[in-house]
Amino acid sequence: MTDSEIEITAELVHGLLEDQHPDLAGLPIREVAGGWGNQMWRLGDELAVRMPRMEGAPDLLRKECRWLPVLAPRLPLPVPTPVRIGEPSERFPRPWSIMTWVHGEPLDYTSISRGDHAADTLAGFLRALHVEAPADAPISEDRGDHPKKCTDGFDHFFHAVVPDELADDVRAVWEDAVAAPEWEGPPLWVHGDLHPANVVASDGTLSGVIDFDAMFAGDPAWDLAAAWVILPAGAASRFFDVYAYADRATIRRARGLAAMKSLFLMLMGQNGDRGLPGGKPTWGPAGRAALDRVLQSWYPTPHVRAELRSHW
Numbered sequence: 050m051t052d053s054e055i056e057i058t059a060e061l062v063h064g065l066l067e068d069q070h071p072d073l074a075g076l077p078i079r080e081v082a083g084g085w086g087n088q089m090w091r092l093g094d095e096l097a098v099r100m101p102r103m104e105g106a107p108d109l110l111r112k113e114c115r116w117l118p119v120l121a122p123r124l125p126l127p128v129p130t131p132v133r134i135g136e137p138s139e140r141f142p143r144p145w146s147i148m149t150w151v152h153g154e155p156l157d158y159t160s161i162s163r164g165d166h167a168a169d170t171l172a173g174f175l176r177a178l179h180v181e182a183p184a185d186a187p188i189s190e191d192r193g194d195h196p197k198k199c200t201d202g203f204d205h206f207f208h209a210v211v212p213d214e215l216a217d218d219v220r221a222v223w224e225d226a227v228a229a230p231e232w233e234g235p236p237l238w239v240h241g242d243l244h245p246a247n248v249v250a251s252d253g254t255l256s257g258v259i260d261f262d263a264m265f266a267g268d269p270a271w272d273l274a275a276a277w278v279i280l281p282a283g284a285a286s287r288f289f290d291v292y293a294y295a296d297r298a299t300i301r302r303a304r305g306l307a308a309m310k311s312l313f314l315m316l317m318g319q320n321g322d323r324g325l326p327g328g329k330p331t332w333g334p335a336g337r338a339a340l341d342r343v344l345q346s347w348y349p350t351p352h353v354r355a356e357l358r359s360h361w
Contacts, residue, residue, distance in 0.1 A: 055141070057088045057100045064140055066098075070133050070147065086262065096132060097150045100141070107143045109262035112187055114146055117261055120238065126174045127151045127257040151257035153249025156279060157331040162253035164284040170255045171280060172291035175272055179237045179294070182266035189265035192241055196226040196305045206312035210319060210336075218344050219308055226305020230298040236266035243275040244310055245335040255279075270299050274307035277342045278314075285346050304343060311340035 059078050066074040076093035086106035090098040101107045114131040121130045128151065135145035161167045196203075203223055211219050240247075241263035249257040273295055276285040289295055295303070318333015320326075 055102065057102060057141075059090070061140060062090050062098055062100065065135055065138070065145065066092075068138065068140065069135050073133070073147065091150065092147065095150050097129065097148050098135075099146045099148055101143045101145065106262070110144060110146055112264065113148075113261050116187070116264060120178065120261075120264075124174060124177050124258075126170065126255065128261065129259055151249055151259050153251040153256040156245035156248050156250050156255075157329070157335045159250050161250055161255070161279075161281050161284075164281045165287055166254040167250075168276075168280055168284040168288040169291050171275060172288050172293075174255075174258065175269070175275075176292060176294070178240065179269045179272070181235045182238045186236065186238065186266035187264065188236075189241060189263065189267065192263065193239065193265050193267035193271060195231050195268070196223065196229070196302055196309070199306075199309065200227065203309045203312070206309060206316050210312055210315040215340070215344065219312075219340070222308045222343060223305050226302050226308075229301035229305070232268035232270065232299065232302075237269050239265055239267050239269055239272050241265050241271055243272055244278050244314060244332075245339075246329070246332065248279055268299075268302065269295070270302035270306055273299065273303035274310055276303065277307040277346065278310050278339045280342075282342050282345065285342070308340065308343050311336045311343060314339065 059080065062078055063074060073092065073096070076096070077091075078098070079091045081089035081091055081097070086101060086103040086109060087099040088102050090100065092098050099110060101110055113129075114134060117128065117130050121128050127149075129148040131146055131148055133147040135141075135147070137143055207216075207219065207223075240258065240261060242260060243258070247258065247260040248255055249259060273289075273292070276288045280288055289300065314329075314332040314336025316336075317327070317329045318331070318336055319328070321328030321330035322333065
């Protein structure tokens, strides 16, 4: 999953800064735990260095640097924005970036205590993000499809982590999403990877959204799954009421995708507990809590439940 031939150290980061951005080389550098495709280093109090460590990460980094300056000004939560670009060199053969630091603690290390506020905040953020994307916006190769095209991935996660006593309920959620109509609107801007490690919280509520390297133009259901994956129990109903633009088909797809994302988090947590490469021990409890929320809430809002009763 990572390129073990490239050891990314504080000394390497400092050397790159001295070579390419010497005005920033005097700032203190400290490693940030976590990260997937990129290794993060805090640079002073307000900046972060993102160092790609996976084969496809440089292209994703360039995508962030291209589009985040377009999106950030109209988003109501802090997001990382590029400050400088580092070019490939003899020291490090990939591009790298210097981004603004988004203050807060990743949600896989903390929790939300102000559920209504967090629901309102997330709904407002996604309403602002989910606008029609331009024709040259990126299209994802590994996410963004209707759930019916993601069955192989779901089945893999399902068989790896679902407890026997939950299997029928989890399968029913997924089959309902697979049966839901496809997104018929124009491609919208989508973050694409909203889960507890990609949002930060402070004062008991959401305070920022990070890691936009999966962003794409497509079905907003991929983000609306965050109603269960990120928000605490009981907050999904308020979220969808405030968001206001999700029809019943989109909510059904979102709930199935939330189930799949929950299973993925559980699998990464399981891998972390076993010491496997790419494993994230903190993701397991977050994924199981998200799955419980998915199973406890069939349809999230009264008006949607009423509409569905009449539909069926």
